Amino acid sequence: MAAKRKGKTIPPLKALSIERWGEEMFKSWKCGYDRSFEPTMQRFIDLNRKELEFLGITARIVTVDFKAALEVETSGFIGAVAVKAPNTGLIAADLVVTGRFGEDSSEIIDFVGDKIRPEYSESFKLLHTPPVSPPVLLECCRYVDLYLEAEHTSWRHFVNEKRRERFPSSATMWDEYACRVSVDPLQSLNFNNRINTLTDRHRERFQVNYALAMALDKIEHSMLPPGTMLAYGHRIERARRLLQQRKTEPTESIPIHGYDISIIKKLKHAANLVLADKTESKAAWRLDYTEFFERYVQYLFSNAARMKGGSIRCNQRYGIYGGVKPAWGMSHLEPDIVIATAEEIIVADAKYKSHFYNWDSATEDLRETFRHDLHQVLAYSALVSTSAQRCTRCVLVYPYTRFSRHDLMTGADGTVRVSIVGVPFTRNSVRDTIDSLAELL
Numbered sequence: 001m002a003a004k005r006k007g008k009t010i011p012p013l014k015a016l017s018i019e020r021w022g023e024e025m026f027k028s029w030k031c032g033y034d035r036s037f038e039p040t041m042q043r044f045i046d047l048n049r050k051e052l053e054f055l056g057i058t059a060r061i062v063t064v065d066f067k068a069a070l071e072v073e074t075s076g077f078i079g080a081v082a083v084k085a086p087n088t089g090l091i092a093a094d095l096v097v098t099g100r101f102g103e104d105s106s107e108i109i110d111f112v113g114d115k116i117r118p119e120y121s122e123s124f125k126l127l128h129t130p131p132v133s134p135p136v137l138l139e140c141c142r143y144v145d146l147y148l149e150a151e152h153t154s155w156r157h158f159v160n161e162k163r164r165e166r167f168p169s170s171a172t173m174w175d176e177y178a179c180r181v182s183v184d185p186l187q188s189l190n191f192n193n194r195i196n197t198l199t200d201r202h203r204e205r206f207q208v209n210y211a212l213a214m215a216l217d218k219i220e221h222s223m224l225p226p227g228t229m230l231a232y233g234h235r236i237e238r239a240r241r242l243l244q245q246r247k248t249e250p251t252e253s254i255p256i257h258g259y260d261i262s263i264i265k266k267l268k269h270a271a272n273l274v275l276a277d278k279t280e281s282k283a284a285w286r287l288d289y290t291e292f293f294e295r296y297v298q299y300l301f302s303n304a305a306r307m308k309g310g311s312i313r314c315n316q317r318y319g320i321y322g323g324v325k326p327a328w329g330m331s332h333l334e335p336d337i338v339i340a341t342a343e344e345i346i347v348a349d350a351k352y353k354s355h356f357y358n359w360d361s362a363t364e365d366l367r368e369t370f371r372h373d374l375h376q377v378l379a380y381s382a383l384v385s386t387s388a389q390r391c392t393r394c395v396l397v398y399p400y401t402r403f404s405r406h407d408l409m410t411g412a413d414g415t416v417r418v419s420i421v422g423v424p425f426t427r428n429s430v431r432d433t434i435d436s437l438a439e440l441l
Contacts, residue, residue: 009093010025010083010093010094010095010096012096012097012098013057013072013074013095013096013097013098014074014097014098014099014100015074015075015076015077015078015097015098015099015100015289016074016075016076016100016289016290016352017073017074017100018071018072018073018074019071019072019074020062020064020069020070020071020072021041021069021070021071021072022064022067022069023037023067023068023069025070026040026041026044026070026086029044029085029086029087029092030086030087031086031087036068037067037068038061038068040086040087041061041068041069041070041086042061043086043087044059044070044083044084044086045059045060045061045070047083047084047086047089048083048084048095050123050124051081051082051083051084051095051124051284052072054079054081054121054124054284054286055074055075055077055079055081055095055097055286056074056075056076056077056286057072057073057074057075057095057097058072058073058075059071059072059073060073074097076288076289076290076291076352077097077286077287077288077289078097078098078099078105078286078287078289079096079097079118079284079285079286079287080094080095080096080097080126080284080285081094081095081121081124081126081284081286082094082095082124082125082126082127082284083095091125091127093127094126094127094128097286099289099425100289100352100354100399101354101357101399101401101425103399103425103426104426105287105289105292107426107427108296108425108426108427108430109287109292111296111299111430112292112295112296112299115295115298116287116288116291116292116295118285118286118287119285119286119287120283120284120285121283121284121285121286122142122283123284124283124284125282125283125284126282126283126284127282128282139270139273139274140215140216140218140219140274141219142270143211143212143215143267143270143271143273143274144212144215144216144219144235144236144239145235146263146266146267146270147208147212147239147267148235148238148239149263150263150264150267151242153261153263153264154200155200155205155261155264156200156202157200157202157203157204157205161194161195161197162192162193162194162195163192163193163194163195164190164191164192164193165190165191165193166189166190166191167191168191168193169191169193171193171194171195172191172192172193172194173191173192173193173194176192177191177192201247203249204254204255204268205246206246206247206248206249207248207249207251207254207271208254208267208268208271209243209246209247209248209249210248210249210250210251211251211254211271211272211274211275212239212243212271213243213248214274214275215274216236216239216240216243218274219236220236251275252275252276253272253275253276254268254271254272254275255268256268256269256272289352290352293350293352293399293425294336294350294352296350296425297336297337297348297350297397297423298312298314298336298337298350300423300430300433300434300437301337301339301348301437302314303434304434304435304437304438304440304441305339305441307434307435307438308341308438308441309341309342310339310340310341310342310441311339311340312337312338312339312340313337313338313339313340314336314337314338315334315335315336316334316335316338317332317333317334318332318333318334318335318383318384319331319332320332320333333379333380333383335347335348335349335380335383335384336348336349336350337349337350337395338380338384339441341441344390344391344392344393345381345384345385345390345391345392345393346391346393346394346395346441347377347380347381347384347391347393347394347395348377348394348395348396348397349373349376349377349380349394349395349396349397350397351373351396351397351398352398352399353369353373353398353399354366354398355369355370355398355420356398356399356400356404356422357400373396374396374418377394377395377396377418378394378410378416378418380394381394381416391416392415392416392417393416393417393418393419394416394417394418394419395418395419395421395440396418396419396420396421397421397422397423398420398421398422398423399422399423399424399425400422400423400424401422401424402422402424402429403421403422403423403424403429403432403433403436404421404422405419405420405421405422405436405440406419406420406421407419407420408420419440421437421440423437
């Protein structure tokens with residue numbers, strides 16, 4: 001997934017990790033007058049500040065063995081964005097952030113449906129087609145832009161029309177005239193002539209209008225991200241007003257001619273993509289991977305609960321009430337998953353952390369983060385318990401290469417069971433994982 005241009009390669013980064021790029025990374029980007037690599041690294045940070053912020057990457061210069069290195073710390077985002085070379089200021093390569101444990105998000109993103117979508121930015125272009133293709137919705141928005149831009153262009157064709165006139169011409173339809181007059185001699189002074197007229201009301205214009213209607217329907221029946229809706233709201237409204245006054249003609253594709261001017265060629269090309277339900281966008285993209293894992297686990301538990309006849313509630317909010325709250329106080333608690341069966345209530349919480357991959361490691365960081373996770377899920381168990389039914393089971397879910405489960409007992413009387421579960425994050429393991437979770441329930 002690393003991107004190349006003129007021999008330059010940037011190895012993909014992993015989410016929620018820290019990596020260091022040494023001088024080797026910047027050799028081809030170093031300017032001749034620089035004595036050290038530190039100015040080159042600083043220019044890289046300055047030139048790509050917005051691109052790095054888009055992916056939630058923090059970059060800083062550190063010293064390793066008396067040499068400068070660029071330390072890059074990734075956040076919970078995965079995605080891709082093109083970065084500029086420090087020596088030229090031109091786009092040089094795609095910077096890609098992947099899953100922390102080598103997962104392929106494009107394999108399983110369709111399982112979460114509309115619950116979470118990648119966020120795309122036309123402000124940052126990629127050199128190569130992204131592994132997670134932008135939705136056709138983005139192509140529809142671009143088509144609206146091109147359509148409104150083409151409004152300022154005179155786009156006319158000669159149209160051969162039949163027109164009834166009071167005098168003949170070189171284009172008179174004499175065969176039709178003879179048949180008509182033989183039936184009704186009073187029609188002898190009416191001539192049907194073929195006239196070539198230069199007009200903007202031609203077939204290809206009607207087909208372009210049809211593509212616009214299709215694009216607007218797709219946009220209005222989809223969940224646009226708030227930022228995109230804010231940017232396109234008034235343009236969509238304007239395009240809809242224009243379309244109300246114009247004729248459309250259904251088509252599967254619109255021919256592109258060599259004599260078409262540049263903007264019309266672009267408009268037709270974009271229209272054909274909309275009509276074919278395709279996209280060629282190379283927009284930068286990002287996805288909140290921690291939330292993605294949470295939604296994926298919810299999908300797994302939803303199917304498992306359905307197999308067992310239980311009901312499931314995802315991200316249900318439980319309000320926190322009282323007097324005056326401090327500025328740092330919370331208004332609600334929100335368990336990832338609450339499952340109710342005939343016998344019990346089960347609380348599950350998804351954590352995109354490395355605990356299963358470090359099962360035999362006893363670092364203080366792993367210990368503290370697990371302590372926090374355990375306290376959180378136990379607090380949720382008390383929150384969802386009722387007088388009629390107690391929560392006697394909690395589940396902490398982490399990513400892992402295969403399905404794995406370990407049970408612990410806690411509580412004053414040892415009646416609260418905590419299952420620590422590892423689930424694979426791959427498409428071919430979904431069915432087996434659901435079956436295993438159904439057995440857990």
